[in-house]
Amino acid sequence: IRDKYLLSKFLSHKLEEGFSVIPGKEYEELDFENLSFPMIAKKRNGRSSEGLCEIEDEDQLGFFCNKMWREEEKNYIFQRKIEGKVYTVDYFRGHGGLDRALVRKENLRTKNGAGVSVEILPEKGIERQCKRIAEALNLYGLVNFEWIYEEQEDCFYFLEINPRPSGGIGFSVLAGAPFVEEAVSFYLSEASERDADGEDAVTMRSETKPMADFPSQKPENTIRYGFYGKYYDDFYLS
Structure with missing residues (x-):
């Protein structure tokens, strides 16, 4: 249950109407021609908001991805930001x-x-x-x-x-x-x-x-x- 990516996929078809998961995508799954902002980047196995980053536009996404690859930290998923x-x-x-x-x-x-x-x-x-x-x-x-x-x-x-x-x-x-x-x-x-x-x-x-x-x-x-x-x-x- 620590793997947020696999857990959301597992639960996506098990919730009733009015309840949903926030689909997460790995870097390789992002469609860079059809991005929606703001988005959230967080570690697949993160705890207590560890490594969480709010991304507002393409420039911030590019900076974050460069940092992610430079530090060889690829264990991130990207999700739509939900306000509430x-x-x-x-x-x-x-x-x-x-x-x-x-x-x-x-x-x-x-x-x-x-x-x-x-x-x-x-x-x-x-x-x-x-x-x-x-x-x-x-x-x-x-x-x-x-x-x-x-x-x-x-x-x-x-x-x-x-x-x-x-x-x-x-x-x-x-x-x-x-x-x-x-x-x-x-x-x-x-x-x-x-x-x-x-x-x-x-x-x-x-x-x-x-x-x-x-x-x-x-x-x-x-x-x-x-x-x-x-x-x-x-x-x-x-």
């Missing part, structure tokens, strides 16, 4: 059909991609897409998804999956979602299975509970995590 608000989804998937998602719209975001003022939203469509993607990729554990909403097109564009908790997981904890407890239980269970050696082995396995067993879980038509629409400001965990 970023939505981060903390997502946990465990055994026995357990999965949980919480969507945050990032109203204020640092340059390296950390949301510092967020709004918790009941975006069922995004939650459903994250579940579909996790199942397609056979993902388990605690990860985070990023989407960007393009208002004129009324479309959520998939940005990336980070195979770790989001930097702002504390917002989800403040809103009442037990992601940390579920993740710890899941990973201890996985570790105990790997360490077990015969009947005499000491196990630390924690049973994964269905969602209904957690006190924070509410019916679908009521608030599930704190208050939807509540703003959380000035709280950031690096």
Whole structure:
């Protein structure tokens, strides 16, 4: 899932209407007679906006490509730039059909991609897409998804999956979602299975509970995590 180029191709036919990927092209695939600006250049396996560059015109593209070839760094893809608000989804998937998602719209975001003022939203469509993607990729554990909403097109564009908790997981904890407890239980269970050696082995396995067993879980038509629409400001965990 770190390879943004292959991931976008894999997901391009797996999303519902109103959701899409941003097609990425390698340098060799660019049509220099039909370029559209602005565009984004980023590393196929980059992390935390590593190496990301916004390109406004052909001159900047030429300068960037010369720099890329001079440094022998060819591991870049080029994408159309999408303007809009970023939505981060903390997502946990465990055994026995357990999965949980919480969507945050990032109203204020640092340059390296950390949301510092967020709004918790009941975006069922995004939650459903994250579940579909996790199942397609056979993902388990605690990860985070990023989407960007393009208002004129009324479309959520998939940005990336980070195979770790989001930097702002504390917002989800403040809103009442037990992601940390579920993740710890899941990973201890996985570790105990790997360490077990015969009947005499000491196990630390924690049973994964269905969602209904957690006190924070509410019916679908009521608030599930704190208050939807509540703003959380000035709280950031690096």
